[in-house]
Structure formats: C-alpha cells, structure tokens
Amino acid sequence: xxxxxxxxxxxxxxxxxxxxxxxxxxxxxxxxxxxxxxxxxxxxxxxxxxxxxxxxxxxxxxxxxxxxxxxxxxxxxxx
Amino acid sequence: xxxxxxxxxxxxxxxxxxxxxxxxxxxxxxxxxxxxxxxxxxxxxxxxxxxxxxxxxxxxxxxxxxxxxxxxxxxxxxxxxxxxxxxxxxxxxxxxxxxxxxxxxxxxxxxxxxxxxxxxxxxxxxxxxxxxxxxxxxxxxxxxxxxxxxxxxxxxxxxxxxxxxxxxxxxxxxxxxxxxxxxxxxxxxxxxxxxxxxxxxxxxxxxxxxxxxxxxxxxxxx
Numbered sequence: 001x002x003x004x005x006x007x008x009x010x011x012x013x014x015x016x017x018x019x020x021x022x023x024x025x026x027x028x029x030x031x032x033x034x035x036x037x038x039x040x041x042x043x044x045x046x047x048x049x050x051x052x053x054x055x056x057x058x059x060x061x062x063x064x065x066x067x068x069x070x071x072x073x074x075x076x077x078x079x
Numbered sequence: 080x081x082x083x084x085x086x087x088x089x090x091x092x093x094x095x096x097x098x099x100x101x102x103x104x105x106x107x108x109x110x111x112x113x114x115x116x117x118x119x120x121x122x123x124x125x126x127x128x129x130x131x132x133x134x135x136x137x138x139x140x141x142x143x144x145x146x147x148x149x150x151x152x153x154x155x156x157x158x159x160x161x162x163x164x165x166x167x168x169x170x171x172x173x174x175x176x177x178x179x180x181x182x183x184x185x186x187x188x189x190x191x192x193x194x195x196x197x198x199x200x201x202x203x204x205x206x207x208x209x210x211x212x213x214x215x216x217x218x219x220x221x222x223x224x225x226x227x228x229x230x231x232x233x234x235x236x237x238x239x240x241x242x243x244x245x246x247x248x249x250x251x252x253x254x255x256x257x258x259x260x261x262x263x264x265x266x267x268x269x270x271x272x273x274x275x276x277x278x279x280x281x282x283x284x285x286x287x288x289x290x291x292x293x294x295x296x297x298x299x300x301x
Binding site for chain 2: 009013014016017020064065066068070071
C-alpha cells in the first residue's frame, strides 16, 4: 500500500517561500494570485495491507518525525 | 567540569565549541550520535552548529531522533545543562526541550555576518557573565534562523524572563527579535548566533568567551 503525506506550514505561520513564489508569479504577469503556500509531499511504500492500521502508523510517523506540529499541519492519504 | 559535545554527520562547529569550552577550563568529551549514553560524570552537553544529516526533512529533525538525543533529553529532564548553538538550537526545538521552531530566514538568504546581540537576562549560567542590557557582537551563519513561537508561548517566554538574547537589528525575521531562549528551569539554552566563534582575540573579538567562562566557573563551584 502507498501512503502520501502532505505537510504544510500552519495557517498563521508566515511562509516566506510561498510569498517569494507569489511575487514571481506576479512579475510573470499572472495577476490575481492572492496567496501562495508551499509545502511538501512525502510518499511511503508500506508492507501493511490493512487501511486503518496503515493510517494509524503513518499518523504516528507524522507526529514523531515527518511533520513538526509546532509549525506544520499534515494530512495522510492512502493510495 | 566535564562537558560533552555531540557530533552528528554534518556537524561543523563541534570542534569550535569544544575548543571554547576547553579554553574556559572544561574537560571535553566528543560523543558520536550513534552512542546511546553520555560518558560518566558529564555536567554539561553542547549541541553544536552545522548541517546535521544535510538538513534533510527539516533542520535538526533527524538529529533530534538519533540515539544520543534520547540521552540528551533525559539529561535535561534530570535537570542537567544543555547548550545548543545554531543547528544545535534547531535540534533542541525539534526535541521539544525548547519551545518554538526555526523557519527559513524571512529574506530567504543564507546570512553569515557579525550581529549585535542584546543580553536580555543575566539570570542563567550562560548569561551571568554579562550585564543585562549589554550588547555584544557575535556572528550568525544560518539559512533557517527565523524563530517562530505562538503568542501564548511568546508571552510565557517574556513573562518568565526566558528570552536570553535578542538581535539589535533583526536579520532573519525572528519573532520579537529573539536570538536565544532558555528552558523553564533556565538550564537549557538554544541560540542561533555563534559565541564560540567570537571567543578569542584572533576571532576579531572575544565577547563570546564570557559565556563559556561563566558556565565553567558556575559548574566547577556547583
């Protein structure tokens, strides 16, 4: 089973990289971009076959390592 | 006084930190990240600057989960002294020993230059060799030194006099100009600037040396 983890800076935490991308888009003529947030996607290949179990395990991985919950939020998608 | 300096793959200020501690009179043991225990009788642990594990995932995240860090955390939880500089500060926030997190610099640039640091409290073994309000010059060298902490924790840090240093001219976007913070028991300090790189005359000035000499003096007499 494959899991995909999305990690984003929490709302309210300034994302200077997203801001830089927004400025760059504006200077390329893409108007009307009000906000850009940049995050990361982590894909995991799991031996686990039980969905609920996989979700629990990946959530534990996010809490312990994949995300820093002080500044980041995460979501887990099983694919 | 016996100090340990942790060495991760990618640490590059470990020797500087060890030399600064030795010159202040400490006996220093270098401790590899795969070790699981501190050498016997360690009073003080230094977590050095650098780019542990290539800054993969997040600065300090992999190091914070390395075998030796369990021992660093238990040393701190038993009331031991832990000092993190630069990447060491990032590692200490990742372990949860210090609040907040270090984000990418607001201007997105790696910054390497001397900065003015204001001593915000003299109430710790680290800052007791300075006067409150004193400004010292110490270099920074980081890409991710933008200290971020939520409003509640910021109010707590200020209310408990736990902001150790602030920048006189904020270089990286840190909340409230914060350059270094103390733990609740004041025994864990994390700071982005490098006092070990301004610790002898040949470095340009020796204004960082008082931090190390005060630590050693206090722990020798403890």
